[in-house]
Amino acid sequence: MKTRIPVTDLQLGMYIHKLGGSWLKHPFMRGSFLLTEARDLAAIRECGINEVWIDPRLGQMPTATQQAASGPEGGQILAAEPSPAAIAEIAPAAVAKPADSREALVQEIERARRICLSAKSQVKDMLQAARLGKAIDSDTTQLLVREIAASVERHPVALLSVARLKTHDDYTYMHSVAVCALMIAMARQLGFDEERTRLAGIGGLMHDLGKAAMPLDVLNKPGKLTDAEFNVMRSHPLAGAEMLRANGASPDVVDIALHHHEKIDGTGYPHKLKGDGISELARMGAICDVYDAVTSQRAYKEPWNPAAAMHQMAKWEGHFDKALFNAFVKSVGIYPVGSLVKLASQRLAIVIAPGTESLLSPVVRVFFSLKSKEQIPVQTIDLGASSVKDRIVGPEDPAKWGFRGIDELWMK
Ligand SMILES: [Fe+2]
Missing domain, CATH: 2.30.30 (SH3 type barrels.)
Structure with missing residues (x-):
């Protein structure tokens, strides 16, 4: 018999059968596990979930008081595993809506700074592993994308604004984190379901994986590239797609890596695809990639003011999908935070x-x-x-x- 209890009653030693929220709301890979770590308990309490299902047969029982409080009269004791419909019904009420107040944003900015710090080192490790031809740890990747998605869900602009701030040394790593967050924000704006939102986030995080296959002297050159060097760098979408395929990535994630430099008018690379010939996720990737690139500090240029970037990108003909660009503006703002x-x-x-x-x-x-x-x-x-x-x-x-x-x- 599974028992639903408020998160405030959750204790170490209890066996979590299911977390009462959607994939985007919590940072855990596993739905069911024995709660043994204080930091996991703190993470569950912090992530906006109000209720959890526990399995008393596999872990500590709720106390008598807790049982009484969540007894049958409240409909809280479930005779069987809750149906997906039941979970969906609970999710909206159980999860805190993103607060609009400035105070909530400031709190999320602090969290976003910590997430970005940890994400930077994880992406660095991932690119180093890829450079050495090692397998990419997909569990780590999924966890990171969930953490980023949860922050975007709590307050859509905090992580987007923090990830934009990067030194040129951090660019390669933080750019992946920023594009991941932007893709997730866009996916939410477009009303994608959780699975497609997850793919958009993973695709954003992985879109430049092929840069791990580029010569370091070209990749890290502290100035503008020559035409020959630029031609080398133009092979990174093909290299990235190949690495992702070899790691068993989803075809949608491979496609984002392969086609995020295509342009609507067919002048992009590597395949000069046009219009609808470019998938929706890759068209989203193109917008998020360019926005973060132009608003970031690089060795050879100052960052553009985010609002100026929005105004400029809106004028470019033939580069972006107009309808998707409108969704992007709605998700980030015409005058993004920090402008x-x-x-x-x-x-x-x-x-x-x-x-x-x-x-x-x-x-x-x-x-x-x-x-x-x-x-x-x-x-x-x-x-x-x-x-x-x-x-x-x-x-x-x-x-x-x-x-x-x-x-x-x-x-x-
Ligand atoms: Fe790229």
Whole structure:
């Protein structure tokens, strides 16, 4: 007999039969396991799941008080394993909805920083293993994608914003993490089911695996590539697809790696595919890959302001699928968190949270006057509030002003 108990009653020694949430909500590979680690108990309590099914025959029983509280009158004791429909019914109520408040975003930003730190070393290990021709640990990959997906689910923009910040030394590793998060955010926006969302995330994480097969002197060159070097690098989608096939990856994941450099007008590589000839997941991969590349610090260029990247990419003809690009903008924002923007009041501000009503009216932090050309006391303004008359005129280039440390303004 399986017993459903609130997460607050869960104790070490209990055998977890099923976690009361969807795949995206918890970081565990296994659905059933004996709970022996305090850190696993803490992870379950933290991940937004409210209830779990335990199997008292295989682990510690709930106490008498807990049994009474979750007795038959509450319909909590299940005579048999819960059906998928029952789980689906519970999931929406059991899982906390992503909070819109700035406080929730700041908390998730802190978590996202820790996730990114750990993800960076895991991706580094994965690429090193691939370079040595070793098998890729798919369990580790799946866990990492789940952790990233859970963060995106809790607050869609936190990990996207943190993963964008990277040094050029970290680029190869953090770019994979960022594209994974962007793919998952897009998949949610497009209403994908869990399985397709998972494939989108894994494809994002693996899309540049073929770079592990590229010569290190070309891969790590601290400047623009020559035409010959660029031609070598253009073989990375084919190399990546081959490595993924050899590791038994899903055909969808292989396809993202193989075709994320194709363009809608047929001028991409390696197969010069056109329009619908490129799969939806690969078309998504192309958008997420370019956005993260242009908004990241590289050895040879400053990062683009995220809002400027959105505006520029929207103008490019023939590169991206327009409908998918619209979904991307909805998932990341026209003025993504961390964007420097100019206000009608002749002040500069950083976007610190998405708008609740409109993509055009985020919450910003004002810090510079264009009239006096001086910093002004920092002030937070919700541009969506009815009492606020100010508005964004457009993105502003941070390089023009030589600002340092403006990312602190949205991270804290
Ligand atoms: Fe690539």
